[in-house]
Amino acid sequence: MAEKLLPQIFKFVDQNAESYKNLLKEAVAIPSVSSDAKYRDECIRMVHWTEQKLKDVGASTQLRDVGFQTLDGKEVKLPPVLVGVLGKDPKKNTICIYGHLDVQPALKSDGWNTEPFELVEKDGKLFGRGSTDDKGPVLGWFHAINAYKGVGEELPVNLKFVFECMEESGSEGLDDLLMKELKPEGFFEDVDFVCISDNYWLGTTKPCITYGLRGISYYFLEVECAKMDLHSGVYGGTVHEAMTDLIYLMSQLVDKNGKILIPGIYNSVAPLTENEKNLYTTIDFDPEAYRNSIGAYKLAHEGVKEQLLMHRWRYPSLSLHGIEGAAFQPGAKTVVPGKVIGKFSIRLVPNQEPEEIEQLVFDYVNKKWAEHGSPNKMNITAQSGRAWTENPDHPHYQAAARATKLIYQTDPDMSREGGSIPVTITLQEASGRNVLLLPMGAGDDMAHSQNEKLNVRNYIEGVRLLFYLSLTRCCSWIR
Numbered sequence: 001m002a003e004k005l006l007p008q009i010f011k012f013v014d015q016n017a018e019s020y021k022n023l024l025k026e027a028v029a030i031p032s033v034s035s036d037a038k039y040r041d042e043c044i045r046m047v048h049w050t051e052q053k054l055k056d057v058g059a060s061t062q063l064r065d066v067g068f069q070t071l072d073g074k075e076v077k078l079p080p081v082l083v084g085v086l087g088k089d090p091k092k093n094t095i096c097i098y099g100h101l102d103v104q105p106a107l108k109s110d111g112w113n114t115e116p117f118e119l120v121e122k123d124g125k126l127f128g129r130g131s132t133d134d135k136g137p138v139l140g141w142f143h144a145i146n147a148y149k150g151v152g153e154e155l156p157v158n159l160k161f162v163f164e165c166m167e168e169s170g171s172e173g174l175d176d177l178l179m180k181e182l183k184p185e186g187f188f189e190d191v192d193f194v195c196i197s198d199n200y201w202l203g204t205t206k207p208c209i210t211y212g213l214r215g216i217s218y219y220f221l222e223v224e225c226a227k228m229d230l231h232s233g234v235y236g237g238t239v240h241e242a243m244t245d246l247i248y249l250m251s252q253l254v255d256k257n258g259k260i261l262i263p264g265i266y267n268s269v270a271p272l273t274e275n276e277k278n279l280y281t282t283i284d285f286d287p288e289a290y291r292n293s294i295g296a297y298k299l300a301h302e303g304v305k306e307q308l309l310m311h312r313w314r315y316p317s318l319s320l321h322g323i324e325g326a327a328f329q330p331g332a333k334t335v336v337p338g339k340v341i342g343k344f345s346i347r348l349v350p351n352q353e354p355e356e357i358e359q360l361v362f363d364y365v366n367k368k369w370a371e372h373g374s375p376n377k378m379n380i381t382a383q384s385g386r387a388w389t390e391n392p393d394h395p396h397y398q399a400a401a402r403a404t405k406l407i408y409q410t411d412p413d414m415s416r417e418g419g420s421i422p423v424t425i426t427l428q429e430a431s432g433r434n435v436l437l438l439p440m441g442a443g444d445d446m447a448h449s450q451n452e453k454l455n456v457r458n459y460i461e462g463v464r465l466l467f468y469l470s471l472t473r474c475c476s477w478i479r
């Protein structure tokens with residue numbers, strides 16, 4: 001039945017490509033930035049907008065309240081989690097789909113060529129914040145479901161949905177909802193697989209299927225020297241400046257080659273086996289093309305493919321992200337900030353437990369602070385999620401590989417990902433089922449960066465892929 005339907009579906013998807021783009025345009029126009037309290041209403045609007053789309057495809061929906069968070073010292077309501085169910089036929093397999101509706105911040109002045117929250121099509125690319133991370137892939141599922149209706153076929157699987165709007169900000173409230181509230185109600189009882197489309201191919205031409213993610217331990221390092229910002233001409237030379245202390249602490253974390261300077265941080269990293277080492281040799285990854293795509297002057301590890309991939313996937317890395325309270329605007333502002341918050345994160349790898357890593361970081365920063373001997377106030381806090389890996393030999397992965405080959409006419413690479421989707425491990429534990437990461441976007445989509453985009457080809461073929469994937473899930477052998 002599967003293959004017979006494909007020509008019809010391919011035609012239907014092509015005929016509807018414009019409407020798919022229009023829907024993505026609507027989604028991108030909602031600036032659902034989860035990290036900034038001033039966009040919280042937009043996050044809530046995004047959840048409601050998506051709920052309506054889910055209802056439109058025939059799903060029953062629920063908005064689950066997950067309480068409040070403290071943001072910028074204020075209690076702010078978290079966006080509700082959108083849960084949905086489409087079909088309850090016991091003869092069919094049930095796939096649980098997770099996606100996120102929130103986005104990273106974006107301003108045109110960051111260096112975008114177009115308005116970030118206006119979807120613009122140029123040269124076969126759809127530019128806009130959230131186009132690839134993760135609004136395009138979420139909508140891909142809705143289009144795939146509609147395609148069944150379009151060709152007059154019944155959906156061959158039951159679907160369950162979990163859509164949140166806080167992924168880019170630590171998925172606050174979601175773990176508790178999944179583990180404590182949804183589990184007793186049996187939400188995951190009949191789930192056979194979990195599928196997430198929220199990552200990217202390694203390169204730009206070859207599709208991938210992903211079986212591992214790094215975790216993340218994100219730190220907020222606060223130093224306060226005064227209760228207000230100060231004129232450096234009036235107060236400079238008379239106070240111990242918070243920024244000086246913070247820059248000192250941040251400079252002690254990582255060396256110029258990327259080696260993390262926190263004692264013990266590499267101790268628990270899973271040892272590299274011969275078997276794993278061999279996996280890297282067959283992956284299609286061109287260091288020079290990768291370097292060019294980001295305009296980097298020189299790559300670490302002399303651009304050796306295997307070493308680069310290992311440092312993206314299986315070794316921890318520490319990045320310095322920014323300083324809140326610093327004068328980042330253009331111009332010669334002569335302020336001494338009263339309080340600054342340095343932000344850095346460590347990407348965690350298998351066997352590194354967040355509690356262990358947080359303790360090592362806190363101990364090290366406290367020791368460096370004591371050595372530094374500043375009279376100022378310092379405080380460090382963290383939010384963390386574990387790394388995740390899955391069995392890529394599972395039939396779920398084999399089905400995804402078959403579907404990918406059919407759509408792209410090439411065998412996908414089995415990849416891991418350097419980024420983090422902390423809820424993946426929670427979904428694995430809550431469902432007890434195999435979790436598949438099926439990327440829609442290409443490796444040069446520049447999620448989180450300026451000019452984020454989704455290729456029209458990836459969007460359209462992605463819809464076909466999700467359609468075909470759900471079709472193959474109707475086979476009982478896959479259970």
Ligand SMILES: NCC(=O)N[C@@H](Cc1c[nH]cn1)C(=O)O
Nearest residue numbers: 133167168169170198419420421
């Ligand atoms: N597409 C997944 C993704 O981008 N995840 C974020 C998660 C995050 C952001 N801040 C804290 N966690 C990532 O940076 O990997």
Ligand SMILES: [Zn+2]
Nearest residue numbers: 100133134198
């Ligand atoms: Zn994402």
Ligand SMILES: [Zn+2]
Nearest residue numbers: 133168447448
């Ligand atoms: Zn993201």
